[in-house]
Amino acid sequence: MKIFVKAEVKKALSTEKSTAQMLDQLEQRLQTCFLGKYETWSEEIRLTID
Known part of the structure; x- marks a missing residue:
């Protein structure tokens, strides 16, 4: 983030x-x-829960 x-x-x-x-x-x-990071994170969580 700092580099960005x-x-x-x-x-x-x-x-x-x-x-x-x-x-x-x-x-x-x-x-x-x-938003991209959030979507990736929420997808990872969803896959973990399923």
Whole structure:
């Protein structure tokens, strides 16, 4: 996670986007990342219970 955020900050600093645009883009990417992790985790739990 730390590596992901560092990479995103580096990308953001090299663009001409506003702070709000950068934060919005970062938020969207984090949501996608966390959702993917949650789906994987919940599937693993479901398989364990079944």
